[in-house]
Amino acid sequence: MQINNLQWKIGGQAGYGIMSAGEIFGKACTRAGLNAFATNDYPSLVRGGSNTFTIRVKETPFSTYLSKTNLLVALNKETIDLYKHELTENSAIIYDENIPLEEKDFPNINLFPIPMEKFAQEFGYADVMRNTVAIGASFGLLKLDFQFLEGVIKDIFAKKPKVIEPNISAAKAGYDFLKEKESHYQLKPKQAQKQLFISGNHALALGSIKAGLKFAPIYPITPINPLINYLALKSKDHNFIVETPEDEISGILQTIGASHTGARSMVATSGAGFSLMTESLALAGITETPLVILYGQRAGPATGMPTKTEQSDLLFVKNAAHGEFPRIIIAPGDVQECFEETLRAFQLAEKYQLPVIVLTDKFLNESIQTIPNLTSNIQIKRESFATPKQDFKRYQFTESGISPRSIPGQENGFFVANSDEHDEYGYSTSDPEIRTKMVDKRFKKLENLKLPEPILHGNPDARTMIISWGSTKGAILEALEKFDNLNFLQLQYLTPFPDITNLIKNKQLIIIENNRTNQLAKLIQQNTLIKPQHLINKYDGFQFTADQIEEELKKCL
Amino acid sequence: MPIKDYFTDIKPTWCPGCGNFGIRTALAQALDELKIPNHKLLMFTDVGCSGNQSSWYKMYTFHSLHGRSLPPAIGSKIVNPELTVLVQNGDGGAYGEGTNHLIHAARKNINLIYMVHNNQRYSLTTGQATPTTDEGSKTKSTPYGATEPPINPLTLAIASGATFVARGFAGDLPHLKELIKAAIQHQGFALVDILQPCVVFNKDNTFEWFKERVYKLENHDTSNKLEAFKRAQEWNGENKKIPLGIFYQEQRPTLNKDKNLTQENIENVDISPLIEEFF
Structure with missing residues (x-):
């Protein structure tokens, strides 16, 4: 029997509440003292198609999923057809009794037809409550005390009190229907500190609020829509x-204007939107306006697979826009890092007066994870502001390259924020000497920039080293547990590129990326002149699972 | 204060006789008469002949990208409504590259002043046709005559929801000054389209050409949207009389918030109440 170690997947057509079902299931597990990781998959449409939420539950912290599923919950037949191949031995399918299945087609799999639609109808809302019946049935089969689910339903629907009782009744009906059945997989509550069940998008949003966000003009795009919606909801209070x-284009420029005027501002987007923003990125660069961009990558090119994940924009973000100017690119690896690196992004952008891009992807933005809390030691404070006297030089040549900054409204602080090359006052110039000094001044800021060191996970003396960035972190960490002579260097700061030559020389290198063209490997080679021996790639729209990485590593070792 | 106190010591690079000089003077006179101190002024400019003036004003100026003077101005005004935000554009940037921004700034009724130096040419790039070039005009890019009808900025702005729509002429500074003053005093999005003959690249629409045609709107009800549309279309028709003045004005809530958000203490934002729902 497997206790507290399983992967649950729920699927149905869009509009059936699959997304909220995933959230409810994971939150109930979290409240039971367990750790959950939930990742969704959906097509780009509002109704129909096939939506799934895959949730893995373990006792210890983690942030990845597996290619194999132990309990499949199907609200429609298509879900079973699509995901049957993922099922392990001793696994089970909970499905609506109206779906015709032949037991002989499912050897070693326990079939549990349940009256989802009937119960949902009986308690009120047939279309939107099938999912509730299904979650109830899941916890009944998994033997997790009903109180956890009941508590989550009460909290999630707190603003719609009318639907609480029907949902609890529907869940209970599902629960009772399967609670006496035998199951190889079970969940047992653990005594533990209260933990959060929170997505990358929410962690990014909370990071920005904590950092003093005042203005966010954001155009909708997957995968940052939940971030917009959350910020909009909380903005008033x-x-x-x-x-x-x-x-x-207007979004990034409004951000630049507001930031120029002294308000902490940010914009968020994905590849298609960022492509439109690139000219303005250069404007922030030359005017030295603090700029925070949250960039959630998705599978391109062009519209590509807009609801699928990929890490294919690293070199684009690194090189985007015409001309040369400094920028910082940060790639958080999990939900907690999303929070902390957003705080850092705001501090760095303001202190160094340049664009800072927090580069995530659909997998990280939309996945939900159990974490202890959102924490950080980064101190939030205003940076680099001047009290201007007469003759104020906004772009003064300084030792650090950082010039004092006035904001509109301040007396004696006039300057030109100039998209043209300019002198120390901001006045347009094409004087070759001033031009050269001004370019140097802007780049000097990077020389003094102190960023945390890359994180080395696992055995520091291992001969073979994995290097990766972003949301591959969870899967790599889990795969790493299976190998002794292997460690993992996680790069969070990709521009400016960290000095890793001493760390990686004389090691066998394995670079793991969710793209086709080995973008990180190219950066490593370019910056260290060391050519990695092994490259592991994936670009099918999904992030690596821990077991896939384990298999790939075996081929390299 | 003397209008020269709104200017830096840098000599403008505009051509002798350029209408931009007059517009600049009219603006400074308007600011002086309204007694707006320099440090409360934030001016955004486009790229092009009018864009180059960012270095010549003693106030906070922001020389933006081509077609993109409005969006950063919107961001600034939203976070600090205490500033007087002026936006200066050419016709290429305003009605070509940046038309989308005009439509939505008007719709959202952002409280700022949008002055468009309309010379019907891309002059800094040596005189190509813009969206306001007259049909038939021969320019560098239309050597056989422009084949498309010009855009009508005034009807576009009115249709988009602008709450102040006016046309001025760089050849009539006292009138232009009054228009600019009214635009600044207006609470909401104010478009002032300014006929500004390019003395180098526009041999069709010269100062003389305009002087023969312009006249001032009188007995016109500026609150009547349909009438405003009608008057704004006079220059479209056979009758080549060109009305100047305020075509349309209404009071409508602006997008701008009342609060200056730039001065708030952000050091100890407490997010713990927000985190609660994720437990």
């Missing part, structure tokens, strides 16, 4: 403004 601009 927390004293910041969320606007929908007419396009991404």
Whole structure:
């Protein structure tokens, strides 16, 4: 029997509440003292198609999923057809009794037809409550005390009290229907500290609020839509403004304008939107306006697979926009890092007066994870502001490259924020000497920049080293447990590129990336002149699972 | 204060006789008469002849990208409504590259002043046709005559929801100054389209050409949207009389918030109440 170690997957057509079902299931597990990781998959449409939420549950912290599923919950036949191949021995399918299945087609799999639609109808809302019956039935089969689910339903529907009782009744009906059945997989509550069950998008949003966000003009795009919606909802009570601009060009420029005026501002987007923003990125670069961009990658090119994940924009973000100017690119690896690195992004952008891009992906933005809390030691404070006297030089040549900054409204602080090359006052110039000094001044800021060191996970003396970035972290960490002579260097800061030559020389290198063209491997080679021996790639729209990485590693070792 | 106190010591690079000089003077006179101190002024400019003036004003200026003077101005005004935000554009940037921003700034009724130096040419790039070039005009990019009808900025702005729509002329500074003053005093999005003959690249629409045609709107009800549309279309028709003045004005809530968000203490934002729902 497997206790507290399983992967649950629920699937049905869009509009059946699959997304909220995933959230409810994971939250109930979290409240039972367990750790959950939930990742969704959905097509780009509002109704129909096939939505799934895959949730893995373990006792210890983790942030990845597996290619194999132990309990499949099907609200429609298509879910079974699509995911039957993922089922392990002793696994089970909970499905609506109206779906015709032949037991002989499912050897070694326990079939549990349940009256999902009937119960849902009986307690009120047939279309939207099938999922509740299904979650109830799941916990009944898995033997997790009903109180956890009941508590979550009460909290999730707190603002719609009318639907609480029907949902609890529907869940209970499902629960009782399967609670006496035998199951190889079970969940047992553990005594533990209260933990959060939170997505990358929410962690990014909370990071920005904590960092003093005042203005966020964000154009909708997958995968940052939940971030917009959350910020918009909280803006009124927390004293910041969320606007929908007419396009991404306006979005980034409104951000630059607001930031220029002294308000902490940010924009969020994905590849398609960022492509439109690139000219303005250069504007932030030359005017030295603090700029925070949250960038959730998705599978391109062009519209690509807009609801699928990929890490294929690293070199694009690194090189985007015309001309040369400094920027910082940060790639968080999990939900907690999303929070902390957003705080860092705001501090760095303001202190060094340049664009800072927090580069995530659909997998990290939309996955939900159990974590202890959102924490950070980063101190939030205003940086680099001046009290201008007469003759104020906004772009003064300084030792650090950082010049004092005034904001509109301050007396004696006039300057030109100039998209043209300019002198120390901001006045346009094409004087070759000033031009050269000004370019150097802007780049000097990077020389003094102190970023945390890359994180080395696992045995520091191992001969073979994995190097990766972003949301591959969880899967790599889990795969790493299976190998002794292997460690993992996680790069969170990709521009400016960290000095890793001493760390990686004389090691066998394995680079793991969710893209086709080995973008990190290219950066490593370019910066260290060391050519990695092994490259592991994936670009099918899904992030690696822990077992896939384990298999790939075996081929390299 | 003397209008020269709104200017830096840098000599403008505009051509002798350029209408931009007059617009600049009219603006400074308007600011002086309204007694707006320099440090409360934030001016955004586009790229092009009018864009180059960012270095010539003693105030906070922001020389933006081509077609993109409005969006950063919107961001600034939203976070600090205490500033007087002026936006200066050419016709290429305003009605070509940046038209989308005009439509939505008007719709959202952002409280700022959008002055468009309309010379019907891309002059800094040596005189190609813009969206406001007259049909038939021969320019560098339309050597056989422009084949498309020009855009009508005034009807576009009115249709988009602009709450102040006016046309001025760089050849009539006292009138232009009054228009700019009214635009600044207006609470909401104010478009002032300014006929500004390019003395180098526009041999069709010269100062003389305009002087023969312009006249001032009188007995016009600026609150009547249909009438405003009608008057704004006079220059479209056979009758080549060109009305100047305020075509349309209404009071409508602006997008801008009342609060200056730039000065708030952000050091100890407490997110613990927000985190609660994730437990």
